[in-house]
Amino acid sequence: TAAFGVALGARRGRPLAEVVRALGATRPTAVNLFWALDRMQRAAAAHGDAPGLSDALEREAVALWHDDIARCRRIGAHGSPLLPQGATVLTHCNAGALATGGYGTALGVIRGAVERGNPVKVLADETRPFLQGARLTAFELERSGIDVTLICDNMAGALMQKGRIQAVIVGADRIARNGDTANKIGTYTVAVLARAHGIPFYVAAPLSTIDLGTRDGTHIPIEQRSAREVTHVGAVQVAPTGIRVENPAFDVTPAELVSAIITEAGVARAPFGETLPALF
Numbered sequence: 001t002a003a004f005g006v007a008l009g010a011r012r013g014r015p016l017a018e019v020v021r022a023l024g025a026t027r028p029t030a031v032n033l034f035w036a037l038d039r040m041q042r043a044a045a046a047h048g049d050a051p052g053l054s055d056a057l058e059r060e061a062v063a064l065w066h067d068d069i070a071r072c073r074r075i076g077a078h079g080s081p082l083l084p085q086g087a088t089v090l091t092h093c094n095a096g097a098l099a100t101g102g103y104g105t106a107l108g109v110i111r112g113a114v115e116r117g118n119p120v121k122v123l124a125d126e127t128r129p130f131l132q133g134a135r136l137t138a139f140e141l142e143r144s145g146i147d148v149t150l151i152c153d154n155m156a157g158a159l160m161q162k163g164r165i166q167a168v169i170v171g172a173d174r175i176a177r178n179g180d181t182a183n184k185i186g187t188y189t190v191a192v193l194a195r196a197h198g199i200p201f202y203v204a205a206p207l208s209t210i211d212l213g214t215r216d217g218t219h220i221p222i223e224q225r226s227a228r229e230v231t232h233v234g235a236v237q238v239a240p241t242g243i244r245v246e247n248p249a250f251d252v253t254p255a256e257l258v259s260a261i262i263t264e265a266g267v268a269r270a271p272f273g274e275t276l277p278a279l280f
Contacts, residue, residue, distance in 0.1 A: 002033050002036040002037050002038050002040070002063045003036045003037075003039070003060065003061035003065070004058075004061045004065075005019065005023050005130040006019055006023065006037065006040040006044075006057055006061070007040075007057040007058040007060070007061045008021065009022075010044075010053055010054040010057045011054040011058070016041070016044055016049050020037050020040075020041060023037060024037055027173075027176055027223060028183055028221040028222075029173045029220060029221055029222055029223045029249065029250045030171075030173040030174065030209075031173070031174040031208070031211045031214075032200075032208035033208065035208040036064060036208070037271060039053060039064060039065060040057060040061070042058060043057060043060040044056075044057060045082055048135075048280070049122075054072075064101075065101040065102075066101070067101075067105055067182055068082040068099075068100055068101035068102070068206070069101045069102040070125060070264075071206045071207075071264040072100050072101070072102065072103040072104055072105055072108040072142045072206070072264075073103055073108065073112075074264035074265075075105055075108050075109060075112075075204050075205075075206065075262055075263060075264050076103065076104075076108035076109050076110075076111055076112025076113075076115075077112055078262050078263070078264070078266055078267050079108070079109035079112065079169070079202065079204055079262035079267065080109055080112035080113040080115075080116055080118065080268070082109070082167070082200070082202060082260065082262070083109065083110070083113045083118060083120055083166075083167055083169075084166050084167065084173050085118055086118070086119055086120065086121075087118075087120050087121070087166035087167050088120070088121045088123060088158075088164055088165055089120050089121070089122050089123070089165070089166070089167045089168070089169055090122075090123045090156055090160075090165045090167070090169075090190065091106050091110070091122060091124055091125070091127065091133070091137060091168070091169055091170060092105070092125040092127060092153075092168075092170050092181065092183070092184060092186055092187050092190050093125070093127045093132045093133060093137070093170065093171065093184035093187070094107075094127070094132040094133065094136040094137045094140070094171075095107055095108075095170060095171025095172075095185075095204065096108070096136070096137060096140045096141070097140060098136050098140055099136070099171065100211050104140075104171075105171045105172075105204040105205050105206065105262075106169045106170050106202075106203075106204045107140065107141070107173045108204065109138070109169055109202070109204050109262060110122060110141075110146065110169070111144065111146070114146055119147070120146075120147075121135075121147040121149070122141055122146060122147065122148040122149070123148075123149050123151050123156075123159065123164075123165060124137040124138050124141065124148055124149070124150050124151070125151060125152075125153050125156060125186065125190070126150060126151065126153055127153065127184055128153050128186070129229040129230045129247065130198060130225075130229050131233075132184065133150070134150055134236060138150045139220070143155060149186065150194075153186055153189075156189075156190055157193045157197075158194055160171075160193055160194070160196075160199060162196065165197075165199055166197060166199065167185045167199060167200050167202065168190055168191070168194045168200070168201045168202065169201075169203075169204055170183050170184075170187050170190070170201075170202075170203055170204070171183060171203070171204055171205055172203050172204075172205040172209050172261075173209065173218050173250055174209060174211050174214065175203065175205060175209055175210045175211065175261065175276070176211060176214040176216045176217050176219065176220060176255075177210075177211070177212045177213070177214060177215055177272075177273055177276060177277070178215065178216045178217075178255050178272055178273045179246070179255030179258055179268075179270065179272025179273070179276065180201050180216050180217030180218075180220070180252050180253065180254055180255050181205075181217070181252065181253045181255070181261075182217065182220045182222070182250045182251070182253075183203070183250060183251070183253065184249070184250060184251075185248055185249060185250055185251050186250055186251070187250075187253055188251040188252065188253045188257075189251075191253040191254075191257040191258070192257065195257050196256070200259040200260075201253075201257055201258055201259050202259055202261075202262060203247070203258055203260075203261045203262065204259050204261075204262040204263075205261065205262075205263060206263060206264055207263050207264065207279060207280060210261075210263070210276055210279070210280075212276070212277055212280070217252035217253075217254065217255075218276060220250075220252055221225070222249070222250050222251075223248070223249040223250060223277050224247060224248055224249070224251075225247045225248075225249045226247065227245035227247055228248050228249055230245045231243065231245060248257065255270065255272050256270075258270075258272070261276065263279055265279040265280075266279060
């Protein structure tokens with residue numbers, strides 16, 4: 001999306017630096033946003049002062065889009081063997097075709113398993129407060145013909161306790177060098193529950209999401225979002241007017257709770273400080 005935003009800005013005659021600044025300010029936590037912006041800036045620099053810059057940037061954005069889909073498919077191929085045959089898999093937020101150029105990261109692993117004959121079932125957390133799981137993940141999996149059941153965020157522990165979940169897989173917005181992982185708020189809770197019940201907790205993300213320049217999760221900036229997402233469900237107000245609201249969009253799951261990180265270059269396990277750099 002960032003790449004196409006740069007191409008669109010150039011087509012409208014906006015200064016490239018201005019477009020990059022505006023897009024970069026939208027999502028401080030998601031490091032691959034900046035990776036894409038950097039790639040587009042390099043393409044612009046390579047084009048120089050020659051005519052047709054907007055066309056060149058559009059070609060670069062299209063190339064990035066196709067590259068993203070190919071990376072997601074490789075993530076699916078590397079990760080799908082980790083899911084037990086016929087397993088029920090819990091996921092949190094949306095890390096599918098709608099969150100990527102297509103196919104998905106966490107959902108790419110699930111798609112890869114199904115395509116390889118493993119009839120996995122999916123439990124999708126609703127993902128409060130913005131309901132990405134209910135609105136996006138459930139929709140996407142149902143449209144893909146994958147067995148999916150929607151649950152409230154606070155139901156996951158009870159279902160784990162009953163033995164109804166065999167694996168958890170989520171995406172990521174930024175992974176620090178030591179394996180600490182920032183993902184949608186509520187992911188840390190799921191990881192703690194998975195550890196308490198002996199369930200593997202997997203993270204699926206492209207290399208562009210791994211930030212080797214960030215030592216650990218304490219240095220990952222966390223986006224704060226509008227209070228209205230918490231006080232309202234759609235247009236309906238469900239909280240007292242004027243109530244104080246805390247709404248961080250992400251939390252950080254410590255590396256020790258992560259069983260493996262699945263990328264297009266392979267699967268990394270602890271010690272992540274050694275195995276993640278090796279993937280590059």
